[in-house]
Amino acid sequence: MCPLYPVRLVLMYGTGLVCVWFMGLGSVVNAATEAATLKVRLYVNNSSVTYLDVKEGGEKQVTFHLDDLPPNTVGDILILDENEDNLDHLGIEPDRIPLPPAHSDEAGTRSFTIIGKFLGFTKIKFMINTIHDQNLVSEPVEVRVQRGERVLDKIFIHVVIGLVVLAYINMGCAIELKVIKQTLLRPVAPVIGLLSQYLFMPLASYAIGYGLFYETPEMWLGLFLTGCSPGGGGSNMWTYLLGGSLDLSVTMTFISTVASFAALPLWVFSLATSIYQGGYFKELPYKNIAMLVIGLVLPLSIGLLIKWRCKRAALFMKRLLKPISILFIIFMMTFGVYANLYIFSFFDWKVAVAGMLLPWLGFVFGGLASVLCRRSLEESIAISIETGVQQTGLSIGILKVALRKYAPLGDVTMVIPVAVATMTPIPLTIAYIIKRIRDCRRQHNTYEIDEENVRENAEISLSSTAAIQNDSNNCNNSAKK
Structure with missing residues (x-):
């Protein structure tokens, strides 16, 4: 009954022919592709x-x-x-x-x-x-x-080891065993630092990696392993420069390094496999962790021995601790960056943000936790720095071991620990500059106050002398009369 009935049939058959033609063309293209x-x-x-x-x-x-x-x-x-x-x-x-x-x-x-x-x-x-x-x-x-072997890398590693050993010997001359003993008897501050180190930092690194590197699990793994690493690196030097408790900082570094034998495998086997299943974590570098403990205890023991046997030498070496710490930090921020300059070719905004967020959040969390627990300013500074400064060298070693079958994936993934190590000193350097400015102003004000006191005392002494002289003259005149 429809006047367009024949047209409808033509359209239906035409559509079918076009579909068959396209299917045939696709098969021809696929055949040509295979042939090509x-x-x-x-x-x-x-x-x-x-x-x-x-x-x-x-x-x-x-x-x-x-x-x-x-x-x-x-x-x-x-x-x-x-x-x-x-x-x-x-x-x-x-x-x-x-x-x-x-x-x-x-x-x-x-x-x-x-x-x-x-x-x-x-x-x-x-x-x-x-x-x-x-x-x-x-x-x-x-x-x-x-990555090929370079002479520059060997020079950098040997110089860093030498500076760290020298700095820890001087720290041994500066720390007090009595204070460390009292800290261990009432370990409130070390417990705060330990919980911040092995609860907040791994979870924070996992969350940051999920938000930034969900599509690149290798980078996420590098960030997570950095967050699971113990405190260390330059934490003790930064604590000393910023006026924190050096005894507490050294104690927390030792405790967190020893605790990493249990805490690090626990986090790795529980969450790391959910990030990157291609890595094999059966061989964790426990030897490297042991070397960290030895590298901390041995030079400190040498410094304590020097302090016990020769107090003058210990006092001299204690004075050298600040310039050695500043030299170490400058060396890491200049020659260290130059030696690892190739890493910055892999930098993008995600790597930079991750490198800033992890240590800076650690500083904030450690400081807030210590303030809420009513610790002193010196202890709060030590806990904050110890939480935020990670032992990035250990995370780099784990990455190389876990991903060695996928080389150079380990070398590429280490861009994350290097980014964290590069971004960590920024707020600490700013804080040290502010501290130095305040100390200089305080010394200047103290000098002005002392100078005014000297003037007042001099005027008082002069007036007292004049008064005594007048009294003596009056007495002499009276005696003559």
């Missing part, structure tokens, strides 16, 4: 490989063979570097290779050299542009550029 895919086999030292790895500054020769080339394929083989972070990780020589003749005994077999320039991950593809303008492209091959 290069099949490549890679060999390194006559061994077949599925990925390539090379160290920074190193070279590696790679042989490849092209399988199932279309007949009469003519053109050059292009080797393309395709990275996602816009960093120059790899060098390829040559990156254009003439295709051998089809009748050759080694048809499709050629070699090239890869040169490691900058650590990280990249991919290479093989492409042939034929005379018919048809691109034959291979599947991407992963290339891992691992």
